[in-house]
Each structure stands twice: as C-alpha cells, then as structure tokens.
Amino acid sequence: MGVQNLDAPTNHGLASARYLELGEKSKAELEAIFRRGTKPDPTALQGWEFRGRNVAWWAKRSPILKFVKGFYQDAAGQTWGYNIPQRQNGLEQPWLAKPSDEDPKRFGFYLVADVDPASKDNVHLDALLLDYGRGRNPLLDASKVLRDYLVRVDPDSDDLLLGKAYLALGPSRVPSNFFLLERHRPTSWVR
C-alpha cells in the first residue's frame, strides 16, 4: 500500500531538486531505475494531479516537455486518468495549465490497470499500465496509440513516479521515451 500524504507540500507547482536531477539522468540510468521500480498503488493516485516532464532529446524544445497527468476514480471504482497541457516556461518555473489553471483542457484519457501478462500490452509486468487505447478517446485521437508503464522511484512512495511510454503500432510495441511524474495538487475532477 503506497503512502498518500494529503498534507504533503506540493512545492507550489515547482519541481523538486530530485525531480530535476532525475530528468538529467541517461536513458540507461533511467532504465535501471525503471527495472527496479515497484508498482504504484492506484488508490494513492486517485484525486491527484502530477506534474510531468518527458525525458528525451526531442522533448527539450517540444510543446510537450511539461504536462500534467491527473487520476480519478469512477463510480465503479475503476481508476482513470487524463492529461493537461502546460505552458512550456522552463522546468525551473511553476507548472501552469493551458488555457488556465482554473479551467484546464483535459485530453488523452487512459485506463489505469494492472498489466495482464497474457495481453499484448505486457512489456513490464511490475508496472501500472496507462492504456490510452481503452481511454474512451475520440475515434481518430492520436493518443490512442500510447501505452504508458508507471513505477515508483522509491519503493514505498507514490509521490515520485517514473514512466516509460510505448507506441502501439499494430502488434508491435515500440518504446518511445521515459517521463517523470511528481505529486502536484489534489483534484476532485471526474469525467
């Protein structure tokens, strides 16, 4: 059971030093951390938004270097999630939603699930799967090809998470990049 500290400081939208440091690590180092990572507790994610950053050479000047992922629980108890675009104002600056923090755009929805070893999306069994293909996204939404795997960086904490994104291209699962999530702010939003 992961720790969900509702009183934990969210750093006022600023990334922690550890978060920034992890973002500078090499792909091999992140791969090693990811392999050792443990599966997050989805109930500790529900009701929270996490500030995210893509870790890849192409991400530094891209419009998706910074993003936010949110998690919520539906009436049936299933965990879902979404993305919020952010202003690309540099990693040292606060995460600010577009078009505004009060009324952010939500897109790229995904189902949060345990990895089914018998399914095609079984690359990392000890991770949590963010399955955009089952996220009830619009028919032609490009995000439907995304499959993210999420692990804890620290074994007993759900506050800092490392993700690995894959593209589902037909039967193939092509690795894309790592990303980092850090607990950002609580939310009561439900789709």
Add this chain to the structure above:
Amino acid sequence: MSPHNVYSRADWPQIPGVRTRRRRFQGDLYELSCDVVVVGSGAGGAVIAAELAEGGLDVVVLEEGGYYATEDFNADVTEALANLYRDGGAQMALGTPPVTFAEGRCVGGSTVINGGMTWRTPEHVIRRWREDHGVHDFDAHALLPHFERVEGFLSAKTQDPESIGRDNALLKEGADALGYETVSNIRNQLHCPGSNNCAFGCPTGAKQSTLLTYLPRALHFGARILTHCRVDGILRQRKQVQGVEGSLADPSGKTRRFRVHAKETVIACGAVQSPNLLLRAGLRSPSGKIGHGLTLHPNTKVVALFDEDVEGWKGVHQAYQVREFEGDGFVMAAVNIPPSLVAMTLPYYGRDMIELLDQYNQTVIGGVLIEDTTTGRVRSVAGLPVTTYQITEEDRHRIVRGTAILCEVLFAAGAKRIVLPFAGVPDLLSMADVQRLRETDVPKAAMEVVTVHIMGTLAMGDDPTRHVCDSYGRVYDYAGLTVADASLFPTPIGVNPMETIMTLATRCAIHLLDRFAVPAGV
C-alpha cells in the same frame, strides 16, 4: 507398491481428473488441471509442494524418475546409479579440468542420494545475499522460523556416537592432533545406524529424505505425485505461464504426451535442468542471465592407506567436518566410497590397482570441498543442457592447498600412503612429502574434480537487470512462474546446500500462498 496418490506412467488414464484427448496422428494427449504444478520432487520441489498442499492448494508434483521406497535400497551400486541418478551419475561440466557431477532422478530427488548434511545458511552468506543482491526479508532473525521448521521435519541432529565409523574417527583424530577445529555433522536422520549407503538410498529409513518427510506430508494434504514425467515445455500465453507439458515413456515403447494446466508453475528440477527447461521453452529474462552464475563447490578426494583395519563402510557416511579453513574457502570430510567407484578413479591399473583395492579395508577416503570463486554456465542445445565451468587460478591454488592440508590431517592420524587426485603427482608417503605437494605446480588439466552441489543458474535478487528471479523465486517478467531450488543461489554457500534449498522453498511457498489468498487488482 506405491502409496496412495503416487501415480506411475501406466496410471495416467486412471488418475482422477485426467482427460484423454484422442489425436489421430500424434497419439493420445493426457491433460490435467490443478492450482500448482511442481516440476521436481527433491529438496526444493518436495518442500514447496508440501507447504502449498498444507495451505489448501491442489498440487501436482511431476518427477522424471521413478518411485523407490526404503525396501528397494541396498548396496547394489549399479542398480542405484541406474534407478536413482540422472545419467547414471556421470554428468559433466565441460572445462579444464572437466567436473563430474551427480544429480538425483527419482521421487525425492537428490535428497535420496545425498549425505544428509543439514546446515543452516552461513551468516556471512546471508549477509552477502542481503547486501550484495538485495534479497528481501533475509536476515538471521527472519530466517530462523524457516530453519527451525525445516529442521523439525528433517529431525536434524548429530549422529548417535555408536554410528560413527573408524574412518571418520581417524579424520577427527588427525585434525585434533594438529589443533584444527572440527564440527559434528548435523544430519537429517533418526538414530542412523551407520550403514553408509546414503548415496545409494538409505536402506534403514533413518535418513529423513523428502521421500520420508515432505512428500508423505504433501500426499497427506492431497497432493498427487506423478512419476516418469519428463517435462520439456512450458505452457503460456505470452507472459502468463499456464502449466507445463512433456512426455511419458511408455514401457511398451510408445511415447505419450501430457499437459498439466496450472495457475502457478513451480520449477524445482535443479540448477542444471531448471535453466535448461526455461531456455528450451523460449523464456527470456530482462537480465539475460538464465543459465549464468553456475557454482558447484569443486571437490577433490584423496585415498589414504592405514596399517589398521578401518572398514570405512561401517559407520555413518560423514560424521565430522574440519572447519578450520572455512574462512579460507574450503572444508574437509571423510567420505567412504564403494570399491567399484574407488577403482574407477584410482590412477593405477593392473597389479598396482589390484594391490590397492586389496587394501580397501585399510582405506580412508577424504574429500575437500571448495567454495568457488568463479561461475559457469548452463546452455540449452537441442533441448539438452550443456554445462561449462572453468576453475580459476585462485581455486586451483585452493584445491592444492586444501588437499595438502587434508593429507597432513590424515598423516597425523597415522596414514602410511596417500593417493592424490592429481595425475602425474606421485603418492605421498609421509608428512614430509606434503611439502613437496605444496611446492608442485599442479596443472588444472591434471586435477580430478567432482561435485554434487550444483547451484546458482537462476539467481534471485532485487534487480531484474542482474537477477532472473525476485527474492521469493518469482521469475522476473513472467506471471505464474516460480523457481524453488538451488538455482536461486546468487553465490555459492561453502557448505552442503540442502537446508538452504529447503528454507528458500519454504519462503517461496509462504509468498505464493499470500498471493493466492490476495488476488491482485486495481
């Protein structure tokens, strides 16, 4: 007469729950379903099967060998080698020198043919596994209840004094004379009379192998043991393992296939066969280490001749170990071997051989067990395991030094001549000759090295990039697959491995029971 719930190959159509699928060209296929299928019935397989069955799971144990009871065991070495050992006890790790090794292949596995030494995992090994390999919940305190449980089932204790033979007494006398520390062996035995047939099946039932302990317990709790089942494949849907398949060699010559479907599959067929099965089934580890990390405690033996009648076949297989040099990486013992096997390894022929064997009554056979510093590998070639292992210079020196010290012990006990396991090196005739041995540069190729401790080819640890299995034997990157045998050892342990294997299997069982009781879900 096999006990209830032990089924041979001919029994398959009558085994409760077995479905026979008629196939037109491939022969009948037998299918069976259960909660857990355990491949292997030795120190790992029997223990995990009993613990899981006691936990209420429907357990099927598959054993490649046959079922032999206490009354089947006798001093017929040829028969024992054929019935109880894989490949007649003549397997080999390729290298210079090649290392001959033996594994059990019968219900009870290697516990039926081992010496019965029951040692807890040494403290420094526990620390090394925890600190260097990140094995969870692994310290003396956490392991204590598991050790005690295993020892309780095995009736682990020292020998009754009257069962100790003259060969072991001489070893102790020699060690005492030189001031070396010895320990009385703790063995899995109940008032062992010392018939010294441990390696060929205990004919008195004193040795508490899994055949007499854990397997009857597993049967009591409803497990089924199926003999003569050679498992050659793992059933799976992508990364979800769903059981195993294999063949039954029908006495009529027909080969019949079987499949056992299970929610959890436990592989416990030893550190050579287990990685071979995973490799031939096409499994891949994120670490790339399946079959890597083989360690085997290289052993050498000397044959010491005394003036007195030793009658080494009288008395327990091993009563003492010389532990003075454990910190230097080797321990010593006296181990009687039947004359037919001694003859096979003596570096003599013709009259010289006859004269030596004529003095078998006056012989003490001593052995040195080395904690190795290198690792070998098991590969799967055309479905068969190919084992390679190359001793290091450090281990070569350890072997020579350990052998020299063993010779000093035996000379101190009164030996008059010692035949060495080093081709081309003359027999030693006195304590003074030992110095000559120490100064001899014995090439690796001249060494006769054997072992019965095969370990470490599916190592456990917390890092999927270095280890094949997690701290509880679960194979990384596959669901429903657990390993529970000596393959799990991340390093050699320097002592007889049976109790460590059983302790790990107990931990694996507890972890599995927890997982069965609490289904994962989001």
